Amino acid sequence: MSTIDHHTLQRLVSAGASVGAEVNGCAGGWEVVINYGSAKQPLVATRGKPRKFRNFTTLATYLRTLSITEFKVNSAEFDPEAKDDKDPRRLVAAERLKAAHAAADYDKWFRAQVQASIDDPRPNISAEDARKQMSNQREELLKRIKTSSH
Template sequence: MAITADTIDHVTLERLVEAGAVRGANIVGQPGGWGVVIQYGMTERVLAAKRGAIRIFRKFETLVAYLKGIGIAKYQVDASHFDPVALKTERKRTDAAERMKNAHEAAAYKGWLTQQVQEAIDDPRPSVPHSEVAAEWATERAALLKQAESMGS
């Protein structure tokens, strides 16, 4: 089962089951899991995942529970292409792992920054007005310039 335009999504499948239009389902085994072909009217469509690719169930029990949950209790199973050796024992999505790592780091930074801002707001020491700081800096700057001139002469 490759990616195909002839797919059906979960919401549409639920509506067809509610309307009694589904006349059958075929569970098709393949390397890596199980796919579902839904038959309604004179049409057959492959069940699609949220992002449009064909939905593959790694475990047969999960697929059975899914179908029963939406109201399909009878179906045919074709296990001729199912390969249990091809099941991935380890599923790593480095892109998803990196996204989650970045999200956790961003959340930690946001928490730290929020804490720092709150501590600054709650600081009991009196704040120094801008005009006072500007006057002090002007005095210090003038002294530094005078010192630099005396060293250069």
Template sequence: MASKTIDTPNARRLAEAAAIRGAAIIGQPGGWSVMLKIGMQETPLGTQRTDKPRSWSSLDTCMQYLRDELGIVRIDGIDASNYSAPTVYSKRRADAAERMKRAHEAAAHDAWFREQVQASIEDQRPSIPHDEARASFADRKAALRKRAK
């Protein structure tokens, strides 16, 4: 494959402008990649931040991506001559569900806390003057010390 690829945002713009003349799905070791016909040139669909061809481990997800992201529903051909199933499977972390649960709980607590602070800021009731609050707590502190003795 050529080293120059096209990323999804640019491919989407070309598809909207009807500049993509065709698409083919090519089997690779470990997955599937897409070749787009742009003008007289075939260009691989690449990842966004690198100049490497994008690949999918499943033909279904590749086709779904083309349909949903680029609006391509017709494929010129599928070449599976170099395809081989992925041999390396990513290991799922056992703690991923727990980590996500904690993240959602933290986000919910943060939202609740921000609501409480905003409600306090918007509260129209009169606040207690500082001197009065200090005197009240000094009385409580003295009573606790007296009980502790």
């Protein structure tokens, strides 16, 4: 069975071809079959697998942007509860989302730390003074270690 991708569909619609669509429910979403003349071709993603829309509104908006405003819907096989946990795109998207949340949480924490530092009423000291203080503390600690080990 031949298939059709977004770019080909877009060129057909732009050329003024009479294009129709059938929306079929499936496990976890919706798939589209494009009708052009006597041909019926499933809409595929860039990797050649049937393109699945998890949200019907997203699908309707997609078709509308292509000027396909009327289409037939078959929801007999639609199962909103079904999830394809082995779909690598789903796993990658979940990891991206987790990473984005972690980055946002870190950014929020970091900005709060910077603001707390800016708002700190204690006087600032120069880097040189800080080095001297740390050097003195280090020497004092080493002296205590030497005296306690004897």
